[in-house]
Amino acid sequence: MAILKKEEAKALLQKVLAHSKADECEVSLRGEEGGNIRYARNAISTAGDIDNTTLSVTSYFGKRSGTATINEFNDAALERVVQRAEELARLAPENPEYMPLRGPADFKDSKTYVPATAAITPDTRADAVAKSIQVAKEAQLEAAGFIENTTSFSAILNSKGLFAYDTDTNVVFTITTRNSAGTGSGFAARGYNDISRLDTLSATKIAAAKANSSAGAKAIEPGKYTVILEPVAATYMLENMFRGLDARNADEGRSFMSKPGGGNRIGEQLMDDKVTIYSDPFHPDLPASTWNRDGFPLEKTAWIDKGVVKNLVYSQYWAKNKGVQPVPQPSNIIMEGGNASLEELIKSTEKGILVSRLWYIRLVDAQTLLLTGLTRDGTFYIENGEIKYPIKNLRFNESPVIMLNNVEALGKTERSISIESYRSYLIPPMKIRDFTFTSLSDAI
Amino acid sequence: MKRREFLHYTGLGLGAGLLSQIPIIGKAVPLEAPWYTIDVAKKKELADVALNAARSKGATYTDVRIGRYLNQFVITREDKVENVVNTESYGIGIRVLANGSWGFASTDQMDKDSIARAAATAVAIARENARLLTTPVQLAPQKGYGEVSWKTPIEKNAFDVPVKEKADLLLSVSDAAMKGGADYVGSFMFLVNEQKYFASSDGSYIDQDVHRIWPTFQITKIDKATGKFETRNALSSPRGMGYEYLIPRESDKIHGVTTLYRDRYDMLEDARQAGTQVGEKLKAKSVEPGKYDLVLDPSHLWLTIHESVGHPTELDRVLGYEANFAGTSFLTLDKWESKKFQFGSPLVNIVADKTQPGSLGAVGYDDEGVATQKWDLIKNGVLVNYQAIRDQAHIIGLKQSQGCCYSQSWSDVQFQRMANVSLQPGTAPLTPAELIKNVERGIFIAGDGSFSIDQQRYNFQFGGQLFYEIKNGQIVGMLKDVAYQSNTQEFWNSCKAIADKRDYRLGGSFFDGKGQPSQVSAVSHGSATARFNGVNVINTARKI
Numbered sequence: 012m013a014i015l016k017k018e019e020a021k022a023l024l025q026k027v028l029a030h031s032k033a034d035e036c037e038v039s040l041r042g043e044e045g046g047n048i049r050y051a052r053n054a055i056s057t058a059g060d061i062d063n064t065t066l067s068v069t070s071y072f073g074k075r076s077g078t079a080t081i082n083e084f085n086d087a088a089l090e091r092v093v094q095r096a097e098e099l100a101r102l103a104p105e106n107p108e109y110m111p112l113r114g115p116a117d118f119k120d121s122k123t124y125v126p127a128t129a130a131i132t133p134d135t136r137a138d139a140v141a142k143s144i145q146v147a148k149e150a151q152l153e154a155a156g157f158i159e160n161t162t163s164f165s166a167i168l169n170s171k172g173l174f175a176y177d178t179d180t181n182v183v184f185t186i187t188t189r190n191s192a193g194t195g196s197g198f199a200a201r202g203y204n205d206i207s208r209l210d211t212l213s214a215t216k217i218a219a220a221k222a223n224s225s226a227g228a229k230a231i232e233p234g235k236y237t238v239i240l241e242p243v244a245a246t247y248m249l250e251n252m253f254r255g256l257d258a259r260n261a262d263e264g265r266s267f268m269s270k271p272g273g274g275n276r277i278g279e280q281l282m283d284d285k286v287t288i289y290s291d292p293f294h295p296d297l298p299a300s301t302w303n304r305d306g307f308p309l310e311k312t313a314w315i316d317k318g319v320v321k322n323l324v325y326s327q328y329w330a331k332n333k334g335v336q337p338v339p340q341p342s343n344i345i346m347e348g349g350n351a352s353l354e355e356l357i358k359s360t361e362k363g364i365l366v367s368r369l370w371y372i373r374l375v376d377a378q379t380l381l382l383t384g385l386t387r388d389g390t391f392y393i394e395n396g397e398i399k400y401p402i403k404n405l406r407f408n409e410s411p412v413i414m415l416n417n418v419e420a421l422g423k424t425e426r427s428i429s430i431e432s433y434r435s436y437l438i439p440p441m442k443i444r445d446f447t448f449t450s451l452s453d454a455i
Numbered sequence: 456m457k458r459r460e461f462l463h464y465t466g467l468g469l470g471a472g473l474l475s476q477i478p479i480i481g482k483a484v485p486l487e488a489p490w491y492t493i494d495v496a497k498k499k500e501l502a503d504v505a506l507n508a509a510r511s512k513g514a515t516y517t518d519v520r521i522g523r524y525l526n527q528f529v530i531t532r533e534d535k536v537e538n539v540v541n542t543e544s545y546g547i548g549i550r551v552l553a554n555g556s557w558g559f560a561s562t563d564q565m566d567k568d569s570i571a572r573a574a575a576t577a578v579a580i581a582r583e584n585a586r587l588l589t590t591p592v593q594l595a596p597q598k599g600y601g602e603v604s605w606k607t608p609i610e611k612n613a614f615d616v617p618v619k620e621k622a623d624l625l626l627s628v629s630d631a632a633m634k635g636g637a638d639y640v641g642s643f644m645f646l647v648n649e650q651k652y653f654a655s656s657d658g659s660y661i662d663q664d665v666h667r668i669w670p671t672f673q674i675t676k677i678d679k680a681t682g683k684f685e686t687r688n689a690l691s692s693p694r695g696m697g698y699e700y701l702i703p704r705e706s707d708k709i710h711g712v713t714t715l716y717r718d719r720y721d722m723l724e725d726a727r728q729a730g731t732q733v734g735e736k737l738k739a740k741s742v743e744p745g746k747y748d749l750v751l752d753p754s755h756l757w758l759t760i761h762e763s764v765g766h767p768t769e770l771d772r773v774l775g776y777e778a779n780f781a782g783t784s785f786l787t788l789d790k791w792e793s794k795k796f797q798f799g800s801p802l803v804n805i806v807a808d809k810t811q812p813g814s815l816g817a818v819g820y821d822d823e824g825v826a827t828q829k830w831d832l833i834k835n836g837v838l839v840n841y842q843a844i845r846d847q848a849h850i851i852g853l854k855q856s857q858g859c860c861y862s863q864s865w866s867d868v869q870f871q872r873m874a875n876v877s878l879q880p881g882t883a884p885l886t887p888a889e890l891i892k893n894v895e896r897g898i899f900i901a902g903d904g905s906f907s908i909d910q911q912r913y914n915f916q917f918g919g920q921l922f923y924e925i926k927n928g929q930i931v932g933m934l935k936d937v938a939y940q941s942n943t944q945e946f947w948n949s950c951k952a953i954a955d956k957r958d959y960r961l962g963g964s965f966f967d968g969k970g971q972p973s974q975v976s977a978v979s980h981g982s983a984t985a986r987f988n989g990v991n992v993i994n995t996a997r998k999i
Binding site for chain 2: 375
């Protein structure tokens with residue numbers, strides 16, 4: 012099924028809703044199309060096309076609910092999926108945390124759809140990959156990379172009259188270049204709504220320069236160091252913290268946002284006053300969805316303001332339980348930066364480590380949000396404001412909360428992606444003191 | 456089962472803010488729908504449509520996977536059933552070789568015209584990709600098996616067990632844990648049935664019915680005065696079994712400081728223990744960092760085997776196909792060619808085995824129509840082999856594939872995935888208790904916890920669920936804040952004792968991630984309790 016326009020989606024959802032006999036019913040559609048190419052050893056290894064549309068129906072009888080989904084759209088299938096949702100709802104036990112569906116609301120249009128990205132063809136992807144492979148070959152390196160574009164839409168309609176629609180486009184590109192001796196490796200990652208901003212040639216050149224300059228790495232002693240995290244490294248580290256901004260977990264006492272003795276840390280100075288983190292679906296450099304699945308409009312929301320916790324996510328149920336207003340989950344995250352360039356951050360560093368990318372970050376301790384992981388694809392020693400030599404990769408054990416208490420300086424915020432979720436963020440490069448490395452790795 | 460599907464239905468992505476817009480995957484089916492399979496003659500007819508269409512467009516090789524994937528999720532939280540979901544996904548994936556290059560397309564429109572169109576698309580993609588080809592794909596020969604079938608040898612189909620019975624068990628688990636002192640309990644049951652039909656231009660028509668089960672929980676206790684909290688996860692392992700896994704047998708229990716389980720799991724008993732142990736964890740002594748002899752239970756060691764042996768012996772990583780994401784491998788071809796790379800101590804024998812009963816990776820044939828097998832990876836400590844598929848076999852001189860190809864669904868392209876990789880038990884009689892008796896300063900670790908390893912699989916760090924201090928051959932109490940770090944080769948060379956086959960057990964995961972776009976695979980790892988001398992232990996306690 013093609014990407015449905017707003018009125019087409021609404022018409023289909025109304026047709027589905029007409030079959031409902033439940034007390035309340037919510038129907039939603041999500042569809043995406045696009046494609047991808049994966050390459051390695053300077054040649055394409057796999058490629059595929061995506062075309063998926065799913066209809067979801069949630070029916071309510073009192074406090075009982077059931078959900079059914081389907082990817083067939085003939086009349087009989089539409090009727091059947093509603094019946095199945097109602098069967099499930101009748102079988103389900105009552106949910107004491109049930110919250111009634113929300114009524115109509117005005118949702119502003121998002122700025123996430125770019126026609127040029129939606130027009131990408133297999134040729135466009137192959138051409139972008141060809142440029143990247145050519146750069147690698149000229150630099151006598153081996154390239155392994157991935158490009159994926161998606162165009163998607165989502166829409167919800169419920170029996171109380173709430174309707175919302177959104178459409179967006181995305182393209183992500185990641186590239187790793189390695190020398191034939193296996194002694195040097197470099198990486199670059201890009202993610203945009205707009206394909207015209209993606210330059211696989213220049214991104215591969217950056218990865219190639221890192222690969223060539225990271226060869227011959229020296230070992231240094233693990234310990235506490237001043238680090239400069241490039242945005243890709245900082246993003247992966249912070250994404251783990253963004254996932255924990257939930258009020259219920261905090262109030263229940265099982266989160267780094269829990270306050271000893273009970274309650275959460277809203278209002279507490281938890282980080283350095285240089286740290287300000289917020290969401291804004293209308294930010295021109297990171298447009299995002301303007302509504303969430305529960306039918307709440309998304310607006311600019313402060314999470315950390317000058318180091319103070321301003322908000323946590325409150326579901327409808329938890330907000331009612333605590334007597335506060337719901338705070339919906341955000342659709343994007345932005346961290347404010349400073350005015351310095353990455354080069355200026357390096358220049359201002361007497362002794363430190365430049366980190367290009369972090370890898371295999373996993374939670375060690377939920378209480379303190381202690382994470383472990385490693386540097387990868389370009390780690391360099393800085394002395395007297397200059398990159399002196401490449402160093403071997405290091406394992407860290409560090410909490411992003413502790414890290415954001417040790418901020419020396421922030422660079423200019425830029426669009427960056429997480430290398431695991433492929434989500435885009437606006438994150439600055441950051442200079443952090445006393446970042447804890449615990450062992451050396453021989454990996455390149 | 457796709458990871459995003461798991462996250463969506465279990466709510467484990469909730470509170471995870473930015474994961475909230477994960478789409479729902481698959482079609483729902485009624486909760487108590489009778490379990491059935493699709494007529495094999497119908498599948499053969501559809502497969503032949505794809506094979507013929509691809510050949511007519513110029514494909515020199517074609518394989519077709521018709522998949523019907525059923526999942527069931529039963530999810531409880533404390534005294535509430537949070538969600539019960541059935542899903543079904545049905546469709547066809549077609550992979551072709553044309554102009555020496557791979558192409559792939561899939562569709563869920565199971566009419567003959569749509570299938571023929573998908574086959575033509577796969578050929579067109581292969582031709583487009585061929586312009587960036589450096590070496591044509593070289594496929595290891597594979598005989599056609601004709602019409603054959605295979606089924607996971609289950610005793611009780613978990614999809615036939617009433618949902619209420621499963622929900623009642625999980626609610627009893629919560630009750631047992633809360634009575635033991637827990638503040639919060641989340642318990643889950645995940646059932647998987649992959650009905651897979653494979654056909655290829657080699658002449659194979661393979662019908663398989665694969666079953667998996669994963670019952671698990673997480674228990675949390677909070678010390679309200681200090682604000683400290685601890686968790687204890689289930690000591691179950693996901694298995695390639697039916698509901699019989701949840702029917703306890705005394706003969707499958709190993710009693711000690713905690714009870715451990717072989718081929719049957721007593722979920723209620725484990726929850727009762729966990730409810731008590733999570734309180735003990737809160738009061739446990741924080742570990743003093745330093746070198747310890749580690750005694751690792753199979754419920755823990757499976758993950759170390761997975762990360763430090765399973766992944767670096769995957770040939771696609773060795774060759775660089777995962778370089779942009781999951782990484783490469785320190786086990787380069789020259790180390791294998793030397794025939795003397797001492798991966799571990801002479802006690803260390805590690806096999807890959809896609810035939811192991813009860814394991815997650817057990818199937819009769821892989822996803823490119825190769826009969827599964829068992830082979831040595833590490834023999835007496837020396838690297839002797841890798842894990843390979845049909846387009847890699849020639850690189851290591853194999854005449855046929857080792858049968859490691861897998862795709863998470865009909866809609867994803869198949870590629871090389873890990874076989875069950877297991878440490879063989881010791882040959883001399885040795886029990887875990889006898890093994891601990893010889894340890895002066897050590898830690899016994901049970902259950903899997905935090906895990907991280909570098910992109911070439913040298914440097915790793917692992918946590919766990921339960922940590923017990925060993926002094927002069929005796930377990931003297933519980934520790935917390937424990938993680939150990941090592942280098943893979945040093946670690947396996949520090950292996951100084953392995954209990955015998957009486958202690959051999961399987962652990963594993965439903966969610967081994969790899970590839971771009973990322974796919975998950977279910978895999979098991981077996982071992983007996985093993986001892987590793989002089990491993991570096993760090994203290995993970997911090998203050999914020």
